[in-house]
Amino acid sequence: MARRKISLVGAGQIGGTMALALAQKQLGDVVLVDVVEGIPQGKALDIMEGRLSIGTSTVLTGTNDYSDLAGSDVVIVTAGVPRKPGMTRDDLLNINFGIIEKVGQAISASAPNAFVIVVTNPLDAMVYAMQKISGLPAERVVGMAGVLDSSRLACFVAMELGVAADDVQAVVMGGHGPSMVSLYDFVSVSGIPLPQLMNRETFDALSKRTAMAGDEIVGLLKTGSAFYSPGLSAVKMAEAYLLDKKNVLTCAALLNGQYGVNGLYCGVPVIIGANGVEKIIEVKLSGEEKVAFDKSVEAVKGNAEWVDGKMKG
Numbered sequence: 001m002a003r004r005k006i007s008l009v010g011a012g013q014i015g016g017t018m019a020l021a022l023a024q025k026q027l028g029d030v031v032l033v034d035v036v037e038g039i040p041q042g043k044a045l046d047i048m049e050g051r052l053s054i055g056t057s058t059v060l061t062g063t064n065d066y067s068d069l070a071g072s073d074v075v076i077v078t079a080g081v082p083r084k085p086g087m088t089r090d091d092l093l094n095i096n097f098g099i100i101e102k103v104g105q106a107i108s109a110s111a112p113n114a115f116v117i118v119v120t121n122p123l124d125a126m127v128y129a130m131q132k133i134s135g136l137p138a139e140r141v142v143g144m145a146g147v148l149d150s151s152r153l154a155c156f157v158a159m160e161l162g163v164a165a166d167d168v169q170a171v172v173m174g175g176h177g178p179s180m181v182s183l184y185d186f187v188s189v190s191g192i193p194l195p196q197l198m199n200r201e202t203f204d205a206l207s208k209r210t211a212m213a214g215d216e217i218v219g220l221l222k223t224g225s226a227f228y229s230p231g232l233s234a235v236k237m238a239e240a241y242l243l244d245k246k247n248v249l250t251c252a253a254l255l256n257g258q259y260g261v262n263g264l265y266c267g268v269p270v271i272i273g274a275n276g277v278e279k280i281i282e283v284k285l286s287g288e289e290k291v292a293f294d295k296s297v298e299a300v301k302g303n304a305e306w307v308d309g310k311m312k313g
């Protein structure tokens, strides 16, 4: 079988992290695309030169030309500006919409058969804009947020309990912002329901930390936002698609009536396989959780309406 092609639009911090992770996993050849001359070429060559040490034959190239997206199996989009301290994700709306517009048109022209994963913030609005602009079917346009948010919650639970990080499973739903919803009953430690191991009060504190985890990293880094864990989360989604794994992952997917939401992208558990988003899973939420989820949807809706206004204008 021919090698698969994974294109990364945006060769910044997250783009570089993904390129390395993809090379380590040998999921396919990697094309880094960026508007800045030299950065994608330099990062590609740098990883190429390290291949002997990690034992991979992945070929990486860098380009400033969107037409090199042609034939991509997967396109992961991080093109945009990251958050600086004091900036909310929504402050980014205006700048990043203009970038997604260009990238969406390029994907539509050069890679209409790709599975597209959007990472650029504000996530729910950017993935919504990407689907509308590219015109690709919604099952092949998803947003990376829930995988990261769930992984952050799982990390905090593991640290609190002193257990292995990869023994903890978690589900964080809703929009990728302060209103995201961490689900207490849905966390398990090697199959043991969290409520048997941790009281609600402790969980609520971890859930709060999860909702602000992006800001916590911005506050520490000062010159940018998180990139290792977002990059690894997006690669996990790409892997589920490329290997037809049918992984259950929380992703921003276009809802068509599920959870009482119509025509909006929002973080929900989905099955990802060779057909993209193969199923949206509707889980039962408690009354309190449903209220929190609906509130989160309202925040997402505001940004989606902003995108609609921009596209009409």
Ligand code: APR
Pocket (backbone or CB within 6 Å): 009, 010, 011, 012, 013, 014, 015, 033, 034, 035, 036, 039, 078, 079, 080, 081, 082, 083, 096, 099, 102, 103, 119, 120, 121, 122, 224, 225, 226, 227, 230
């Ligand atoms: N086409 C291609 N690349 C672009 C474009 C464009 N139109 N506009 C900007 N870029 C590139 C920048 O040149 C930069 O190299 O996108 C890259 C973004 O990289 P970083 O600034 O390092 O940002 P990063 O940390 O990777 O985050 C990217 O993901 O999590 C979100 O909020 C974050 O929106 C941000 C995005």
